[in-house]
Amino acid sequence: MLSKDKIEDFYKYLDLKRKIIGVKFIHSEEEYNNIPTKELDIMASYCYMVKLASENNSFKACNKNFKCNSSAMALGIRSTSERVTSGQQYFSYKTYDSISRAKAVQREITYIEHKIYGVLMMPLEKFDICPDVFIIISNNYQAMRIVQSYTYHNGMANNIKLCGNQGVCSELTARPYENNDMNLSMLCSNTRFSCQWDDSEMGIGMPFNMFDSIYDGLIHTINPMELDKKKEKIVEKMNSINNKLDIQIGKNYFNSSVGYIELNK
Template sequence: MNLEEMDKILNSILELERCPVGIKFIFTEDEYNKLDAEETKNKTSYCRFVSRASEGRKLKIHKGHNACSGGAVALGFQSVLPETVSGVRRVKVGTYRDLGVSRKISRNMVYCEHKIFGAAIMPLKNYKEEPDVVIFVCKPYQAMRLAHGYAYHYGHANDIKLSGMQALCEECTSYPYENGCFNMSMMCSGTRMMAGWKDDEMGVGMPYRIFLNVFDGLIKTINPLERNKHKKIIKEKLEKNNLSDLLEIKMNQNYDDNGYIGGIAER
């Protein structure tokens, strides 16, 4: 199954409003030049590029495209500044109560340890080869379903880490990539301004190899965990996309059937 086919299935079972986005790190100028993707003329933040890709654009960026130093550092375009490592920069602007907390935040930021020439930022369906990271910008309900897909194969997502800081670049890209884990993000003030995410959107990021199992887990958990309201929509979308053979949707059947007992409360 190729990524275009997987994208059709994802959109049938998750009711996505944005394209899942694949990130691929590029290490040489020659590889960058050969990449079939749009190169913009202007700088902007990494998260804004992800937003554009979630709307369907195929993009590639190099160091010069980075308008946000946080994103450039997280992806491996440039080294972290000593003032950031120490925590001094963040405590100066008032985001944390003291240097100790600021230093804790800085110390626990996980940035890509490689140095890259560029990055591909494209809808997942447009990749002919495996990307390195997959990002979903979605609603909480869809994030819950992604967590279900993860838990089906791995159990609890014990490595969830968030602070509402460097949401797309660190929480959804460099941290899951370097740690090989599934992570969620409530976004950050910077990305909500730069990328224009809706107030009810959040991020989910994971390495591609984990995404493959999450994808499988999503399908396997439709019948036990989706309610009739969503099952009806999923069934209609599967039929519309000629994917009805993928799964038999079973209405009026869930994991917690007969699990809730009503009536008069008695001592």
């Protein structure tokens, strides 16, 4: 069940600057045509589509909209080629020291293994149905808090894999969908160039069925994990949204145990 109130809280508790992106996979042309959301009117890379959605845009897209062949293959929209699976493609870019290394890495990069016709993408709170995957573009502090929220209910994140290639299409979308688990990405050179992400930005992708547990973990870890200055900002926002969380300033596991060192000036 999609709770717009929880999503709004998520923005405030984490101080996110971008919209959380929801991705719904569309499995047939008929299903695609029956979705009233407007179709993207340009050709673009999938990662650029993610950026558009993070900037409050809603759209659907299919094969004709995909400018980046690698992302279309990663998402099951186009069939993979032997040049890619053999490692030849990325070895030709001089990103690996040998063809065998390129092939070994390619084997570990997650591609959706069945046919996908298209994608429906928009800010998470705009969905009236549950998406398949949600993506958060964050800074490293926000990513830490999300990982802590994950760990609260799920323990160690044992399924994280990243290689710095196909950061948005594979690491943040295909892998969470195929493995039904969270994944992190430092993004990749291509998306940092084409989308102009800030150097400090990274990504977290998860299947939507994990949203409620992540939200609950976030709530339960505010007092032990958050810095007091962050708690004070949350309290200010709570006053504006009439939230009744019991935020306790000065109560966290690190201040009460080891404190911090002040250097002499």
